[in-house]
Amino acid sequence: MKGTTVCITGAGIVSAIGFGKEETLQALRQGRSGIAPIRYLETTHADEFPSGEVKADTPSLRRRLGMQDGNRTTLLGILAIQEALQQAGITDTRTVSLLSGTTVGGMEETEQHYAEALKHPGTTISIRTHHCGATTDAMAAFFGGFRHTATLSTACSSAANAILRAAEMIQSGRTDICIAGGSECLSKFHLNGFNSLMILDRRPCRPFDAGRAGLNLGEGAGFLVLESEVSARRRKAAVLGWLNGYGNACDAFHQTASSPEGEGAFLAMRQALEMAGLTPADIDYINAHGTGTPNNDASESRAVLRLFGGNYPPISSTKAFTGHTTSASGGIEAVICLLALQEQFLPQNLHFSEPMEGGLLPVQDQQPKRPVRHVLCNAFAFGGNDTSLLLSNQPV
Protein backbone atom coordinates (compact mmCIF):
# COMPACT_ATOMS: atom_id res chain seq x y z
CA MET A 1 0.00 0.00 0.00
CA LYS A 2 1.41 3.37 -0.99
CA GLY A 3 1.92 6.05 1.62
CA THR A 4 1.00 5.64 5.25
CA THR A 5 0.87 2.08 6.54
CA VAL A 6 -2.39 1.34 8.34
CA CYS A 7 -2.20 -1.12 11.19
CA ILE A 8 -4.73 -2.63 13.57
CA THR A 9 -4.23 -2.12 17.29
CA GLY A 10 -7.59 -3.18 18.70
CA ALA A 11 -10.61 -5.32 17.85
CA GLY A 12 -14.00 -5.87 19.43
CA ILE A 13 -16.86 -8.17 18.53
CA VAL A 14 -20.28 -9.29 19.69
CA SER A 15 -22.52 -11.64 17.77
CA ALA A 16 -24.71 -14.72 18.12
CA ILE A 17 -21.60 -16.77 18.95
CA GLY A 18 -20.50 -14.70 21.88
CA PHE A 19 -19.43 -11.54 23.62
CA GLY A 20 -15.86 -10.62 22.81
CA LYS A 21 -13.01 -12.20 20.89
CA GLU A 22 -12.40 -15.00 23.38
CA GLU A 23 -15.93 -16.44 23.20
CA THR A 24 -16.03 -15.89 19.44
CA LEU A 25 -12.80 -17.78 18.94
CA GLN A 26 -14.00 -20.67 21.10
CA ALA A 27 -17.24 -21.01 19.15
CA LEU A 28 -15.38 -20.88 15.82
CA ARG A 29 -12.86 -23.49 16.94
CA GLN A 30 -15.57 -25.77 18.34
CA GLY A 31 -17.84 -25.34 15.30
CA ARG A 32 -20.66 -24.03 17.50
CA SER A 33 -23.24 -22.02 15.57
CA GLY A 34 -25.33 -19.23 17.12
CA ILE A 35 -28.28 -19.73 14.77
CA ALA A 36 -31.47 -20.55 16.71
CA PRO A 37 -35.19 -19.81 16.80
CA ILE A 38 -35.84 -16.09 17.41
CA ARG A 39 -36.17 -15.40 21.15
CA TYR A 40 -35.69 -11.69 21.71
CA LEU A 41 -37.23 -9.92 18.73
CA GLU A 42 -41.01 -9.82 19.01
CA THR A 43 -42.25 -11.30 15.76
CA THR A 44 -44.83 -13.75 14.52
CA HIS A 45 -42.02 -15.43 12.55
CA ALA A 46 -40.08 -16.45 15.69
CA ASP A 47 -40.12 -20.18 14.98
CA GLU A 48 -40.21 -19.86 11.23
CA PHE A 49 -36.87 -18.24 10.46
CA PRO A 50 -33.84 -19.32 12.51
CA SER A 51 -31.64 -16.31 13.19
CA GLY A 52 -28.39 -15.31 14.83
CA GLU A 53 -29.52 -13.22 17.79
CA VAL A 54 -27.06 -11.96 20.38
CA LYS A 55 -27.95 -14.11 23.38
CA ALA A 56 -29.25 -11.43 25.73
CA ASP A 57 -32.34 -9.26 25.88
CA THR A 58 -32.00 -5.49 25.61
CA PRO A 59 -32.48 -4.70 29.34
CA SER A 60 -29.67 -7.09 30.25
CA LEU A 61 -27.41 -5.50 27.62
CA ARG A 62 -28.12 -2.16 29.31
CA ARG A 63 -27.32 -3.60 32.73
CA ARG A 64 -24.06 -4.98 31.38
CA LEU A 65 -23.08 -1.42 30.48
CA GLY A 66 -24.70 0.30 33.47
CA MET A 67 -27.03 2.25 31.19
CA GLN A 68 -30.63 3.32 31.77
CA ASP A 69 -31.60 3.47 28.12
CA GLY A 70 -30.16 3.01 24.66
CA ASN A 71 -31.42 0.98 21.74
CA ARG A 72 -30.07 -2.41 20.79
CA THR A 73 -27.91 -1.23 17.87
CA THR A 74 -26.25 1.33 20.15
CA LEU A 75 -25.67 -1.16 22.97
CA LEU A 76 -24.13 -3.81 20.72
CA GLY A 77 -21.91 -1.15 19.17
CA ILE A 78 -20.72 0.11 22.55
CA LEU A 79 -19.79 -3.41 23.67
CA ALA A 80 -17.61 -3.99 20.61
CA ILE A 81 -16.07 -0.51 20.68
CA GLN A 82 -15.27 -0.87 24.37
CA GLU A 83 -13.40 -4.12 23.79
CA ALA A 84 -11.47 -2.67 20.84
CA LEU A 85 -10.47 0.53 22.64
CA GLN A 86 -9.43 -1.40 25.71
CA GLN A 87 -7.18 -3.66 23.68
CA ALA A 88 -5.65 -0.67 21.89
CA GLY A 89 -4.99 0.99 25.24
CA ILE A 90 -7.03 4.07 24.37
CA THR A 91 -8.69 5.79 27.29
CA ASP A 92 -9.10 9.30 25.90
CA THR A 93 -11.18 9.18 22.71
CA ARG A 94 -11.03 12.90 21.95
CA THR A 95 -8.27 12.43 19.38
CA VAL A 96 -9.92 9.36 17.82
CA SER A 97 -12.44 9.31 14.96
CA LEU A 98 -15.45 6.98 15.13
CA LEU A 99 -16.85 5.61 11.87
CA SER A 100 -19.82 3.32 12.26
CA GLY A 101 -21.87 1.49 9.66
CA THR A 102 -25.53 0.71 10.21
CA THR A 103 -28.77 0.64 8.25
CA VAL A 104 -31.25 -0.44 10.93
CA GLY A 105 -30.11 2.23 13.39
CA GLY A 106 -32.84 2.74 15.99
CA MET A 107 -35.59 1.25 13.87
CA GLU A 108 -36.13 -1.70 16.21
CA GLU A 109 -36.93 0.60 19.13
CA THR A 110 -39.23 2.73 17.01
CA GLU A 111 -41.12 -0.42 16.03
CA GLN A 112 -41.95 -1.06 19.66
CA HIS A 113 -43.69 2.29 20.09
CA TYR A 114 -45.03 3.11 16.67
CA ALA A 115 -48.34 1.23 16.66
CA GLU A 116 -49.20 2.51 20.14
CA ALA A 117 -48.33 6.09 19.21
CA LEU A 118 -50.62 5.98 16.20
CA LYS A 119 -53.55 5.08 18.43
CA HIS A 120 -53.10 8.28 20.41
CA PRO A 121 -53.13 11.18 17.97
CA GLY A 122 -51.54 14.21 19.49
CA THR A 123 -48.82 12.33 21.32
CA THR A 124 -45.50 12.46 19.56
CA ILE A 125 -43.30 9.41 19.72
CA SER A 126 -39.68 10.00 20.33
CA ILE A 127 -37.86 9.35 17.12
CA ARG A 128 -34.68 11.07 18.21
CA THR A 129 -32.90 7.76 18.29
CA HIS A 130 -34.51 6.36 15.15
CA HIS A 131 -32.06 7.43 12.49
CA CYS A 132 -28.72 5.82 11.79
CA GLY A 133 -26.65 8.81 12.86
CA ALA A 134 -28.33 8.91 16.26
CA THR A 135 -27.01 5.47 17.17
CA THR A 136 -23.45 6.55 16.30
CA ASP A 137 -23.86 9.70 18.37
CA ALA A 138 -25.16 7.66 21.31
CA MET A 139 -22.16 5.32 21.08
CA ALA A 140 -19.84 8.32 20.94
CA ALA A 141 -21.50 9.92 23.95
CA PHE A 142 -20.93 6.79 26.04
CA PHE A 143 -17.18 7.19 25.62
CA GLY A 144 -17.22 10.96 26.21
CA GLY A 145 -17.14 11.99 22.58
CA PHE A 146 -14.77 11.53 19.65
CA ARG A 147 -12.84 13.96 17.52
CA HIS A 148 -15.08 13.17 14.59
CA THR A 149 -17.96 10.77 14.05
CA ALA A 150 -19.58 9.57 10.84
CA THR A 151 -22.21 7.00 9.96
CA LEU A 152 -22.00 4.93 6.80
CA SER A 153 -25.13 3.37 5.45
CA THR A 154 -24.50 1.28 2.35
CA ALA A 155 -26.61 -1.68 3.46
CA CYS A 156 -24.64 -4.91 3.96
CA SER A 157 -21.25 -3.39 3.10
CA SER A 158 -21.63 -0.50 5.62
CA ALA A 159 -19.10 -1.69 8.21
CA ALA A 160 -16.58 -2.74 5.55
CA ASN A 161 -16.92 0.71 4.00
CA ALA A 162 -16.46 2.35 7.40
CA ILE A 163 -13.15 0.46 7.71
CA LEU A 164 -12.20 1.44 4.15
CA ARG A 165 -13.05 5.05 4.85
CA ALA A 166 -11.04 5.04 8.08
CA ALA A 167 -8.00 3.78 6.18
CA GLU A 168 -8.43 6.58 3.63
CA MET A 169 -8.62 9.15 6.39
CA ILE A 170 -5.43 7.82 7.97
CA GLN A 171 -3.63 7.64 4.64
CA SER A 172 -4.62 11.17 3.69
CA GLY A 173 -3.23 12.39 7.01
CA ARG A 174 -6.57 13.66 8.30
CA THR A 175 -6.36 11.54 11.40
CA ASP A 176 -4.00 9.14 13.17
CA ILE A 177 -6.44 6.81 14.89
CA CYS A 178 -9.91 5.68 13.83
CA ILE A 179 -12.23 3.14 15.33
CA ALA A 180 -14.31 1.76 12.50
CA GLY A 181 -16.83 -1.02 11.96
CA GLY A 182 -20.54 -1.44 12.30
CA SER A 183 -23.45 -2.39 14.50
CA GLU A 184 -26.85 -3.74 13.63
CA CYS A 185 -29.67 -5.37 15.56
CA LEU A 186 -32.46 -7.51 14.23
CA SER A 187 -35.64 -5.59 13.39
CA LYS A 188 -39.07 -6.60 12.19
CA PHE A 189 -38.59 -4.20 9.31
CA HIS A 190 -35.73 -6.01 7.66
CA LEU A 191 -36.78 -9.52 8.73
CA ASN A 192 -40.11 -8.97 6.97
CA GLY A 193 -38.48 -7.13 4.10
CA PHE A 194 -36.00 -9.94 3.43
CA ASN A 195 -38.89 -12.37 3.74
CA SER A 196 -40.78 -10.40 1.09
CA LEU A 197 -37.76 -10.88 -1.19
CA MET A 198 -38.02 -14.62 -0.45
CA ILE A 199 -34.36 -14.97 0.46
CA LEU A 200 -34.70 -16.27 4.04
CA ASP A 201 -34.01 -19.95 4.69
CA ARG A 202 -36.36 -21.76 7.06
CA ARG A 203 -33.46 -24.03 8.00
CA PRO A 204 -29.97 -23.10 9.20
CA CYS A 205 -28.26 -21.54 6.19
CA ARG A 206 -25.84 -23.58 4.05
CA PRO A 207 -23.44 -21.22 2.28
CA PHE A 208 -21.91 -22.56 -0.96
CA ASP A 209 -23.88 -25.80 -0.71
CA ALA A 210 -25.79 -27.08 -3.72
CA GLY A 211 -28.93 -27.24 -1.55
CA ARG A 212 -28.62 -23.73 -0.11
CA ALA A 213 -31.97 -21.99 0.08
CA GLY A 214 -31.34 -18.54 1.49
CA LEU A 215 -29.85 -16.67 4.40
CA ASN A 216 -30.46 -16.45 8.14
CA LEU A 217 -30.36 -12.93 9.54
CA GLY A 218 -28.10 -12.14 12.45
CA GLU A 219 -27.11 -9.20 14.60
CA GLY A 220 -24.09 -7.86 16.40
CA ALA A 221 -21.21 -5.46 16.09
CA GLY A 222 -17.56 -5.56 15.08
CA PHE A 223 -15.02 -2.75 15.28
CA LEU A 224 -11.31 -2.35 14.56
CA VAL A 225 -8.96 0.31 15.88
CA LEU A 226 -7.02 1.44 12.81
CA GLU A 227 -3.96 3.53 13.25
CA SER A 228 -1.03 4.89 11.30
CA GLU A 229 2.06 2.87 12.06
CA VAL A 230 3.81 6.02 13.25
CA SER A 231 1.10 6.67 15.79
CA ALA A 232 1.05 3.05 17.01
CA ARG A 233 4.80 3.17 17.48
CA ARG A 234 4.63 6.51 19.28
CA ARG A 235 2.01 5.13 21.68
CA LYS A 236 3.93 1.86 22.00
CA ALA A 237 0.70 0.05 21.14
CA ALA A 238 0.91 -3.64 20.20
CA VAL A 239 0.19 -4.12 16.50
CA LEU A 240 -2.25 -7.00 15.88
CA GLY A 241 -2.33 -6.85 12.09
CA TRP A 242 -2.24 -4.64 9.04
CA LEU A 243 -4.88 -3.40 6.62
CA ASN A 244 -2.77 -3.62 3.49
CA GLY A 245 -5.42 -3.06 0.86
CA TYR A 246 -9.06 -2.54 0.11
CA GLY A 247 -11.31 -2.18 -2.88
CA ASN A 248 -14.83 -1.00 -3.53
CA ALA A 249 -16.60 -1.50 -6.83
CA CYS A 250 -20.13 -1.27 -8.13
CA ASP A 251 -21.59 -4.43 -9.63
CA ALA A 252 -23.85 -2.20 -11.80
CA PHE A 253 -26.25 -5.05 -12.46
CA HIS A 254 -29.39 -5.01 -10.32
CA GLN A 255 -30.69 -3.32 -7.16
CA THR A 256 -30.63 -6.50 -5.08
CA ALA A 257 -29.20 -9.34 -7.20
CA SER A 258 -25.53 -9.93 -8.01
CA SER A 259 -24.36 -10.31 -11.60
CA PRO A 260 -23.77 -13.86 -12.91
CA GLU A 261 -20.07 -13.09 -13.47
CA GLY A 262 -19.65 -11.41 -10.07
CA GLU A 263 -18.15 -8.34 -11.70
CA GLY A 264 -18.35 -6.06 -8.66
CA ALA A 265 -16.89 -8.70 -6.34
CA PHE A 266 -14.14 -9.48 -8.84
CA LEU A 267 -13.16 -5.83 -9.21
CA ALA A 268 -13.24 -5.14 -5.47
CA MET A 269 -10.97 -8.12 -4.67
CA ARG A 270 -8.63 -7.26 -7.52
CA GLN A 271 -8.33 -3.64 -6.38
CA ALA A 272 -7.49 -4.77 -2.85
CA LEU A 273 -4.73 -7.02 -4.20
CA GLU A 274 -3.38 -4.29 -6.47
CA MET A 275 -3.27 -1.77 -3.66
CA ALA A 276 -1.30 -4.18 -1.51
CA GLY A 277 0.97 -5.10 -4.40
CA LEU A 278 0.11 -8.78 -3.90
CA THR A 279 -0.80 -11.49 -6.38
CA PRO A 280 -3.72 -13.95 -6.05
CA ALA A 281 -1.21 -16.64 -5.02
CA ASP A 282 -0.32 -14.57 -1.92
CA ILE A 283 -3.81 -14.86 -0.45
CA ASP A 284 -4.07 -17.57 2.20
CA TYR A 285 -7.76 -17.33 3.09
CA ILE A 286 -10.94 -15.61 1.92
CA ASN A 287 -13.77 -14.85 4.32
CA ALA A 288 -16.58 -14.82 1.77
CA HIS A 289 -19.70 -12.70 1.86
CA GLY A 290 -21.35 -16.13 1.39
CA THR A 291 -24.88 -15.35 2.51
CA GLY A 292 -26.33 -18.71 1.52
CA THR A 293 -28.68 -17.29 -1.10
CA PRO A 294 -28.53 -19.15 -4.42
CA ASN A 295 -27.66 -15.89 -6.21
CA ASN A 296 -24.89 -14.51 -3.98
CA ASP A 297 -22.95 -17.72 -3.60
CA ALA A 298 -23.04 -18.50 -7.32
CA SER A 299 -21.94 -14.98 -8.24
CA GLU A 300 -19.21 -14.83 -5.59
CA SER A 301 -17.89 -18.28 -6.60
CA ARG A 302 -17.65 -17.08 -10.16
CA ALA A 303 -15.75 -13.94 -9.08
CA VAL A 304 -13.30 -16.00 -7.01
CA LEU A 305 -12.71 -18.48 -9.84
CA ARG A 306 -12.14 -15.64 -12.31
CA LEU A 307 -9.56 -13.97 -10.08
CA PHE A 308 -7.85 -17.00 -8.55
CA GLY A 309 -8.49 -19.78 -11.07
CA GLY A 310 -9.00 -23.39 -10.02
CA ASN A 311 -6.22 -23.12 -7.47
CA TYR A 312 -8.16 -20.72 -5.26
CA PRO A 313 -7.22 -20.21 -1.60
CA PRO A 314 -9.19 -21.72 1.30
CA ILE A 315 -12.54 -19.89 1.42
CA SER A 316 -15.42 -19.99 3.88
CA SER A 317 -18.48 -18.10 4.91
CA THR A 318 -18.87 -17.68 8.67
CA LYS A 319 -22.53 -16.68 8.29
CA ALA A 320 -23.65 -20.18 9.29
CA PHE A 321 -22.16 -19.27 12.72
CA THR A 322 -23.40 -15.69 13.10
CA GLY A 323 -26.19 -15.31 10.56
CA HIS A 324 -26.00 -12.47 8.10
CA THR A 325 -25.42 -9.50 10.36
CA THR A 326 -26.16 -7.14 7.42
CA SER A 327 -24.52 -3.73 8.03
CA ALA A 328 -22.29 -5.10 10.80
CA SER A 329 -21.07 -8.09 8.79
CA GLY A 330 -17.97 -6.38 7.39
CA GLY A 331 -16.86 -5.45 10.93
CA ILE A 332 -17.68 -8.79 12.51
CA GLU A 333 -16.00 -10.75 9.74
CA ALA A 334 -12.92 -8.47 9.71
CA VAL A 335 -12.46 -9.31 13.40
CA ILE A 336 -12.89 -13.02 12.58
CA CYS A 337 -10.20 -12.64 9.87
CA LEU A 338 -7.91 -11.01 12.40
CA LEU A 339 -8.46 -13.96 14.76
CA ALA A 340 -7.62 -16.35 11.91
CA LEU A 341 -4.37 -14.46 11.28
CA GLN A 342 -3.45 -14.37 14.96
CA GLU A 343 -4.41 -17.92 15.82
CA GLN A 344 -3.40 -19.43 12.46
CA PHE A 345 -6.59 -21.33 11.76
CA LEU A 346 -9.20 -21.40 9.01
CA PRO A 347 -12.78 -20.68 10.11
CA GLN A 348 -14.87 -23.50 8.84
CA ASN A 349 -17.88 -23.31 6.54
CA LEU A 350 -20.64 -25.04 8.52
CA HIS A 351 -23.47 -27.10 7.01
CA PHE A 352 -21.72 -27.82 3.73
CA SER A 353 -22.35 -31.21 2.20
CA GLU A 354 -22.49 -30.99 -1.58
CA PRO A 355 -20.75 -28.57 -3.95
CA MET A 356 -22.87 -26.57 -6.36
CA GLU A 357 -22.25 -26.84 -10.05
CA GLY A 358 -19.25 -24.69 -10.96
CA GLY A 359 -18.95 -23.76 -7.30
CA LEU A 360 -16.26 -23.80 -4.66
CA LEU A 361 -15.27 -26.31 -2.02
CA PRO A 362 -15.31 -24.26 1.18
CA VAL A 363 -13.09 -24.85 4.22
CA GLN A 364 -13.89 -28.01 6.16
CA ASP A 365 -10.56 -28.45 7.97
CA GLN A 366 -9.53 -25.69 10.36
CA GLN A 367 -5.87 -26.61 10.10
CA PRO A 368 -4.21 -24.48 7.40
CA LYS A 369 -1.79 -26.19 5.02
CA ARG A 370 0.43 -23.12 4.94
CA PRO A 371 0.85 -20.07 7.15
CA VAL A 372 -2.09 -17.64 7.10
CA ARG A 373 -0.46 -14.29 6.25
CA HIS A 374 -2.84 -12.42 3.95
CA VAL A 375 -6.62 -12.74 3.94
CA LEU A 376 -9.47 -11.12 2.04
CA CYS A 377 -12.73 -10.21 3.77
CA ASN A 378 -15.71 -9.64 1.45
CA ALA A 379 -18.87 -7.66 2.11
CA PHE A 380 -21.38 -7.06 -0.68
CA ALA A 381 -24.55 -5.01 -0.58
CA PHE A 382 -27.82 -4.15 -2.23
CA GLY A 383 -27.14 -1.38 -4.71
CA GLY A 384 -24.26 -3.53 -6.00
CA ASN A 385 -21.90 -1.87 -3.52
CA ASP A 386 -19.12 -4.44 -3.11
CA THR A 387 -16.12 -4.13 -0.80
CA SER A 388 -13.14 -6.33 -0.13
CA LEU A 389 -10.61 -5.73 2.67
CA LEU A 390 -7.13 -7.22 2.70
CA LEU A 391 -5.84 -7.94 6.21
CA SER A 392 -2.39 -9.34 6.97
CA ASN A 393 -0.20 -10.29 9.90
CA GLN A 394 2.67 -8.38 8.31
CA PRO A 395 3.12 -5.13 6.39
CA VAL A 396 3.75 -5.29 2.63
Added chain:
Amino acid sequence: MRLLQYIRVNSEGIWLNGRFSALPTGDWAEALYRQDGIQYPKFFKMDHLCRIGWMASELLLAGENDRFEPRTDRAVILFNRSGSLCNDTQYQTTIQDPDNYFPSPALFVYTLPNIVTGEIAIRNGYRGETSCYLLPDFDAGILVETSRQALQDPGTRSLLTGWVECAPGQSDDLLLCLVDAETEENWNEKNLLQLYRYGHL
Protein backbone atom coordinates in the same frame (compact mmCIF):
# COMPACT_ATOMS: atom_id res chain seq x y z
CA MET B 1 -9.85 19.28 -9.64
CA ARG B 2 -12.09 20.38 -12.45
CA LEU B 3 -15.84 20.90 -12.59
CA LEU B 4 -17.03 19.69 -16.00
CA GLN B 5 -20.82 19.76 -15.91
CA TYR B 6 -23.47 20.63 -13.39
CA ILE B 7 -27.20 20.59 -12.96
CA ARG B 8 -29.23 22.33 -10.30
CA VAL B 9 -32.89 21.54 -9.69
CA ASN B 10 -35.16 23.15 -7.12
CA SER B 11 -38.71 24.46 -6.89
CA GLU B 12 -37.80 27.40 -9.14
CA GLY B 13 -36.51 25.42 -12.09
CA ILE B 14 -33.60 23.62 -13.69
CA TRP B 15 -30.20 25.07 -14.46
CA LEU B 16 -28.14 22.80 -16.73
CA ASN B 17 -24.63 24.19 -16.92
CA GLY B 18 -26.12 27.57 -16.12
CA ARG B 19 -28.90 27.46 -18.75
CA PHE B 20 -32.26 27.89 -17.09
CA SER B 21 -35.45 26.08 -17.98
CA ALA B 22 -38.74 25.97 -16.14
CA LEU B 23 -39.68 22.90 -14.16
CA PRO B 24 -42.39 20.83 -15.88
CA THR B 25 -45.48 20.72 -13.71
CA GLY B 26 -46.27 17.59 -11.72
CA ASP B 27 -43.61 14.89 -11.66
CA TRP B 28 -40.77 16.76 -13.37
CA ALA B 29 -38.53 13.73 -13.72
CA GLU B 30 -41.18 11.67 -15.45
CA ALA B 31 -42.19 14.63 -17.68
CA LEU B 32 -38.58 15.06 -18.83
CA TYR B 33 -38.15 11.32 -19.29
CA ARG B 34 -41.12 11.32 -21.69
CA GLN B 35 -40.17 14.60 -23.33
CA ASP B 36 -36.66 13.34 -24.12
CA GLY B 37 -37.99 10.06 -25.50
CA ILE B 38 -35.69 7.97 -23.30
CA GLN B 39 -36.21 4.20 -23.51
CA TYR B 40 -35.41 2.73 -20.09
CA PRO B 41 -38.48 0.96 -18.70
CA LYS B 42 -36.73 0.34 -15.36
CA PHE B 43 -37.26 4.04 -14.71
CA PHE B 44 -40.88 3.31 -13.84
CA LYS B 45 -39.92 0.79 -11.17
CA MET B 46 -37.75 3.32 -9.37
CA ASP B 47 -38.75 5.23 -6.24
CA HIS B 48 -38.87 9.02 -6.28
CA LEU B 49 -35.31 9.50 -4.99
CA CYS B 50 -33.90 7.25 -7.71
CA ARG B 51 -36.04 8.84 -10.40
CA ILE B 52 -34.90 12.38 -9.69
CA GLY B 53 -31.24 11.46 -9.19
CA TRP B 54 -31.31 9.25 -12.28
CA MET B 55 -33.08 11.83 -14.46
CA ALA B 56 -30.73 14.62 -13.39
CA SER B 57 -27.76 12.38 -14.26
CA GLU B 58 -29.34 11.69 -17.67
CA LEU B 59 -29.48 15.41 -18.43
CA LEU B 60 -25.97 15.93 -17.09
CA LEU B 61 -24.37 13.10 -19.05
CA ALA B 62 -26.41 13.29 -22.26
CA GLY B 63 -23.61 14.81 -24.32
CA GLU B 64 -20.80 12.55 -23.15
CA ASN B 65 -18.98 10.46 -25.76
CA ASP B 66 -18.87 6.66 -25.36
CA ARG B 67 -21.23 7.17 -22.49
CA PHE B 68 -22.36 3.57 -21.96
CA GLU B 69 -18.94 1.92 -22.26
CA PRO B 70 -18.42 0.06 -18.96
CA ARG B 71 -15.77 1.81 -16.88
CA THR B 72 -14.22 1.46 -13.44
CA ASP B 73 -12.67 4.91 -13.19
CA ARG B 74 -15.79 6.89 -12.35
CA ALA B 75 -17.26 7.09 -8.84
CA VAL B 76 -20.80 8.07 -7.85
CA ILE B 77 -20.89 9.80 -4.48
CA LEU B 78 -24.17 11.37 -3.42
CA PHE B 79 -25.37 13.20 -0.34
CA ASN B 80 -28.75 14.07 1.09
CA ARG B 81 -30.60 14.79 4.28
CA SER B 82 -33.73 12.64 4.24
CA GLY B 83 -32.36 9.31 3.02
CA SER B 84 -35.08 7.31 1.29
CA LEU B 85 -37.91 8.79 3.37
CA CYS B 86 -40.28 9.30 0.39
CA ASN B 87 -40.21 5.60 -0.38
CA ASP B 88 -40.05 4.55 3.30
CA THR B 89 -43.35 6.33 3.90
CA GLN B 90 -44.94 4.50 1.00
CA TYR B 91 -43.53 1.15 2.15
CA GLN B 92 -44.93 1.79 5.62
CA THR B 93 -48.44 1.88 4.15
CA THR B 94 -47.99 -1.73 2.99
CA ILE B 95 -47.20 -2.93 6.52
CA GLN B 96 -49.36 -0.51 8.51
CA ASP B 97 -52.52 -2.52 8.80
CA PRO B 98 -52.25 -5.95 10.47
CA ASP B 99 -55.37 -7.09 8.57
CA ASN B 100 -54.04 -5.94 5.24
CA TYR B 101 -50.39 -6.71 5.69
CA PHE B 102 -48.49 -7.13 2.42
CA PRO B 103 -44.90 -5.87 2.58
CA SER B 104 -44.09 -4.89 -0.98
CA PRO B 105 -40.75 -6.26 -2.19
CA ALA B 106 -40.74 -3.64 -4.96
CA LEU B 107 -40.86 -0.87 -2.35
CA PHE B 108 -38.64 -2.62 0.21
CA VAL B 109 -35.59 -2.58 -2.08
CA TYR B 110 -35.81 1.20 -2.27
CA THR B 111 -35.85 1.70 1.50
CA LEU B 112 -32.09 2.22 1.21
CA PRO B 113 -30.89 5.66 0.13
CA ASN B 114 -27.77 4.32 -1.63
CA ILE B 115 -29.84 2.51 -4.28
CA VAL B 116 -29.87 5.75 -6.30
CA THR B 117 -26.09 5.52 -6.73
CA GLY B 118 -26.57 1.94 -7.95
CA GLU B 119 -29.30 2.93 -10.43
CA ILE B 120 -27.01 5.54 -11.99
CA ALA B 121 -24.14 3.04 -12.08
CA ILE B 122 -26.34 0.36 -13.70
CA ARG B 123 -27.53 2.77 -16.39
CA ASN B 124 -24.05 3.97 -17.29
CA GLY B 125 -21.95 0.85 -16.65
CA TYR B 126 -19.94 2.48 -13.84
CA ARG B 127 -18.07 -0.06 -11.73
CA GLY B 128 -16.15 2.37 -9.55
CA GLU B 129 -16.86 3.54 -6.02
CA THR B 130 -20.48 4.24 -5.11
CA SER B 131 -21.34 5.89 -1.81
CA CYS B 132 -24.18 7.77 -0.26
CA TYR B 133 -23.80 10.07 2.73
CA LEU B 134 -26.45 11.63 4.94
CA LEU B 135 -25.78 15.13 6.28
CA PRO B 136 -27.90 17.47 8.42
CA ASP B 137 -27.88 19.95 5.50
CA PHE B 138 -26.21 20.75 2.21
CA ASP B 139 -22.53 21.25 3.06
CA ALA B 140 -20.27 22.42 0.24
CA GLY B 141 -17.15 21.91 2.36
CA ILE B 142 -17.86 18.23 3.02
CA LEU B 143 -18.81 17.59 -0.63
CA VAL B 144 -15.56 19.10 -1.92
CA GLU B 145 -13.43 17.34 0.71
CA THR B 146 -15.06 13.95 0.09
CA SER B 147 -14.59 14.20 -3.67
CA ARG B 148 -10.97 15.24 -3.16
CA GLN B 149 -10.43 12.11 -1.09
CA ALA B 150 -12.19 9.90 -3.65
CA LEU B 151 -9.83 11.14 -6.36
CA GLN B 152 -6.83 10.20 -4.24
CA ASP B 153 -7.57 6.64 -5.34
CA PRO B 154 -5.44 6.25 -8.45
CA GLY B 155 -8.17 4.11 -10.04
CA THR B 156 -10.71 6.93 -9.84
CA ARG B 157 -10.39 9.64 -12.49
CA SER B 158 -13.77 11.33 -12.33
CA LEU B 159 -16.88 11.37 -10.24
CA LEU B 160 -20.52 12.18 -10.32
CA THR B 161 -21.24 13.85 -7.03
CA GLY B 162 -23.75 16.12 -5.39
CA TRP B 163 -26.90 16.58 -3.39
CA VAL B 164 -30.08 14.63 -4.18
CA GLU B 165 -32.72 15.43 -1.62
CA CYS B 166 -36.42 14.69 -1.48
CA ALA B 167 -38.88 14.24 1.36
CA PRO B 168 -42.67 14.01 1.60
CA GLY B 169 -44.25 17.44 1.28
CA GLN B 170 -41.03 19.14 0.31
CA SER B 171 -39.80 20.23 -3.13
CA ASP B 172 -36.96 18.28 -4.68
CA ASP B 173 -33.55 19.81 -4.18
CA LEU B 174 -30.66 18.65 -6.37
CA LEU B 175 -27.22 19.72 -7.38
CA LEU B 176 -25.33 17.15 -9.41
CA CYS B 177 -21.81 17.73 -10.73
CA LEU B 178 -19.36 15.89 -12.93
CA VAL B 179 -15.84 16.45 -11.68
CA ASP B 180 -12.48 15.09 -12.78
CA ALA B 181 -8.93 15.09 -11.49
CA GLU B 182 -7.48 17.63 -13.95
CA THR B 183 -5.87 20.67 -12.40
CA GLU B 184 -8.24 23.53 -12.90
CA GLU B 185 -9.21 24.57 -9.45
CA ASN B 186 -12.78 25.61 -10.17
CA TRP B 187 -14.05 22.79 -7.96
CA ASN B 188 -14.10 24.46 -4.58
CA GLU B 189 -16.41 25.30 -1.72
CA LYS B 190 -17.10 28.83 -2.95
CA ASN B 191 -18.17 27.78 -6.45
CA LEU B 192 -20.22 24.89 -5.14
CA LEU B 193 -22.08 27.16 -2.76
CA GLN B 194 -22.66 29.63 -5.59
CA LEU B 195 -24.11 26.82 -7.72
CA TYR B 196 -26.34 25.66 -4.91
CA ARG B 197 -27.64 29.17 -4.24
CA TYR B 198 -27.96 30.58 -7.75
CA GLY B 199 -27.79 27.62 -10.15
CA HIS B 200 -24.92 29.10 -12.15
CA LEU B 201 -21.37 30.38 -11.69
